[in-house]
Amino acid sequence: MDGIPAFDLKKQYESIHAELDEAISRVLKNGSFILGDEVSAFETEFAEYCESAYAIGVASGTEALQLALLACGIKAGDEVIAPSHTAVATVAAIEMTGAHPVLVDIDLSRFTLDPKLIQQAVTPHTRAIVPVHLYGCPAELNPILEIARAQKIFVVEDCSQAHGAFYRGRRVGGWGDISAFSFYPTKNLGAFGDGGAVLTNDAELAERVRLLRQYGWRERYISQLKGMNSRLDELQAAILRVKLRHLDGWNSRRRELALLYFDLLAQADVTLPPRPADVEQVFHQFVIRHPKRDQLKERLKRSGIGTLIHYPVPVHLQPAYADLGHKEGSLPNSEKAAGEVLSLPLYPELRVDDVRRVAETILECLD
Template identity: 55%
Template sequence: MIPFVDLKAQYLGIKDEVNAAIQGILETSQFTLGQEVAAFEEEFAAYCQARYGIGVNTGTSALHLALLAAGIGPGDEVITVPFTFVATVAAIHYTGARPVFVDIDPRTFTMDVRGIEAAITERTKAIIPVHLYGQPADMDPILEIAGRRGLVVIEDAAQAHGAEYKGRRVGSLGDMGCFSFYPGKNLGAYGEGGMVVTDDPDYTRTIRMLRDWGAEQKYRHVLKGYNYRLEGLQGAVLRVKLRYLEVWTEARRVDAAHYDELLAGSGVATPEAMAYARHVYHIYAIRTPQRSAWQEALQAKGIHTGIHYPIPVHLLPAYADLGYAPGDFPHAEQAAGEVLSLPMFPELTRAQCEEVGEAVALLAKQPDIEDA
């Protein structure tokens, strides 16, 4: 059996260091925020080439607080993409603002920058590009439009730890960058976690208060805040794992290159890494109109796969009130019907890659296979 992700294998490789880090938290009893979280904030911000990091309890909370710090609220509009995990849009909704969608570029699955200008209105206050699957969005045009129009840029980098755009780390390109440390991420906690990184001291001060009940100091509540604090245990674990992130990233890139070789000439649509990008392959998504049949056939061979994501946000029942309809964002809709995520994790072996690649290539030779 080849799992889609193998978190246990990763733990076994760093078991002693992780156990020592957890024991340290038990001994200091700094269970919420504390020294380990503060140290991780500093280290991860530096890794992202940013000045400040503010640890929070989830990536969703990171987006929510970044939007609030930027002054986004009821009556405002925020531009993003419909082909993303629902949290991107949920965070906009939490502020009372309206999500406005731009279709994706089918080559990259990230925001098609050609659609941004037409989506801007007098109510537009921010743009959230999503660095999907580990590939950065095309940031220069986004930043140029935002600068000219006076818009805040908040990067959703939940799937792109260590990804680079023209040599610069994602998260440090816009006004703020938001990361998730959900366990399956390239840098994952042993539970939930998130972070906002930024160079702006005012945003930093505001988000630090908002995550901790709006308090400037204990019992002095300056803002109406939230309980979005990062746990000390997660900070300690993430500090250990951050030391391995570059090694794990290169392992992912090697595995992706191996998949590329195995599937070259098969007719399978494989990920296209842009020349401007250091793709970190949180997800290795191929495309096929026969996805259900392929997924079922791979499962029968003991190969686990995923779908990221089967329904674009504008077609989810929860967001029907936005008024979008089928056909509004054709590239997002087509991708949602075709993407299939192959096993991808740093401990994936060459033999496992070959087994997966050969199985997929064989499926591509069966054009008459019936989709479910």
């Protein structure tokens, strides 16, 4: 029997290769490779898709976050609140601005920032909160926005795992002041290399990001701001334009397969992913929890089923972040999640039979 990998990017290419090949050859024939018509068109189309006014294409999700924070004026000496249970990139981007990350625990029923813990983390130095819509499930934005507005601090959404997800009927990315997306190849909307975007409804923030991504240039060779090089290239933009047309279909398919997992695993002795009523998730990952996660992972591996762990060590316990001053036990929910989470295979090209086989194998293992 064939194995079931944790993800399979070749299948997606095969399913739309004619459209992608046409887009790639169009760019090669045009001979324009950096910040040209494809990037502009993608920015317009992606902003429209996300129901936001402005999108700015950049080189990665990490730099999208960094640029979003820099555009808000965040700098050394400032504090930025973020979860510890996230891709390390969220925290790395905060550090890259010179600001101090203040890591807060998650709500295990959602895997996202616990709004009840945010107020006590706010100090006179707090300048921003970065909610992460982890695994495709939007964070509880309303109470976060309420605290932020009362304290006059920015909300920078990390949407890297939630392209197209809805919170209370509106797409993520447009709720906060500014937001960041990653187009890393495995994301719901993935390039064939690195890529990212910043999204905002604020014309001034948009203009600052546009300048900062290319040396602070409004016109060539004249720097209005001290910027950097973080450009999305034409090839990636052309590829993303093709894939954006398929995103809603792919997200629906992920939801269908997730529902099947929910049905088949309803009686299993595992904690199933959150299903908050106020969101439409996009299931970037289907993450279950089990106290003997490593044994379960090993058993699935022996049956040819690939799984992943997002993420095995919370950022506050990583060696590089020891200077943040946390100890084991300081963010208990994040630590519990790190010890128990297991991401099952879930991607649009996965077959119903594959989902059945994964679920049956889990039920057998736990018998």
